[in-house]
Amino acid sequence: MKKLYPLLFLAAWLLAACSNHEKDIVSISGIIKGLGNDTLYIYGTDRLYNRLDTLTVKEDKISTQLEIDTLISAWLRFSDGTEIPIYMNKGEKIEINGSATCLDSLYIKGNTANEKLSLFRQKIERDTTLTAQALEDSAKVFIQNNLTSPASLYVLDKYLVQKTSPDFPEIKKLIEGMTGELKEYLYVENLLRQIETAEKTEPGKMAPYFQLPSSEGKDLKRTDFKDKYLLLHFWASWDEKSKESNQMLRKIYKDKKKHKDFEILGISLDTDKDLWKEAIENDTLTWKQACDCKGWNSDIIEQFNIRALPTNILLTPTGKIEGRNLTQEQLEERLKEIVKEKKQTKK
Known part of the structure; x- marks a missing residue:
């Protein structure tokens, strides 16, 4: 009888261990019509889940299990690049259903976060x-x-x-x-x-100091444009919208003689100096240009809170930020006002 107690204790411990292991598992299943055979990826969006897992799809069907120990936010990435948010916690059974022709309308259930977001996304999509x-x-x-x-x-x-x-x-x-x-x-x-x-970097605040190498090989800084309104134009040779924006600025810069108190400084996010200079020549950009070839890692990107291309920022002669992302009409109107203001100060 004495020998039986250790055996019973061991059996109980193993049963508890298995039960705890099951609690740390999340199961993912479902059917995505038209997906066929594919491999999907699940990766975390924060420090709680900083790994990459694969999810095999066979004949439209998904079935897998992952080990997690807390609620995590992740992305489900498809082979075409589409990414769908997914939320998982230990012990949950996540189910994904929908069609490969409309991945943005997939319905994911298994917890409140997935279900509410799925309904919201479907409503927006429809x-x-x-x-x-x-x-x-x-x-x-x-x-x-x-x-x-x-x-x-x-x-x-x-x-x-x-x-x-x-x-x-x-x-x-x-x-x-x-x-x-x-x-x-x-x-x-x-x-x-x-x-x-x-x-x-809101309007009314002083623009941060910057110094960048120009296309002519010299360093350019804010004080090089003192006593002038300066439009900082953030762009890149590989960005189509930047080309359209440069075309708009060319029209404005044609009237440079009328606007002697106005200057433009193009700041490129290119990483290849040759491609940058080629774009300046091909697009006939006659105003000052600068680039440190660090792309999105350039310090000036963080300094001026640049999150998209193209972006323009208008600075006053005293170095204050006057406006961001002005349209062609807004710029033209502001330049007319500057000319009037200049005439009035001369009287």
């Missing part, structure tokens, strides 16, 4: 009449109704942050309403740092 403003309003309502859900961070990023000119005060307000757990996500920490930088 409503073709939604204006940009209506889309933003819908995103804000979703976030305000899901202040404890990591799905809110995806909606915040996709519909409110990833814009040419995000409304950072509004974004900060939404983050302030979220739970402390969400605020600890690496994404939120990075976003708040980005907002802090953006606030330093």
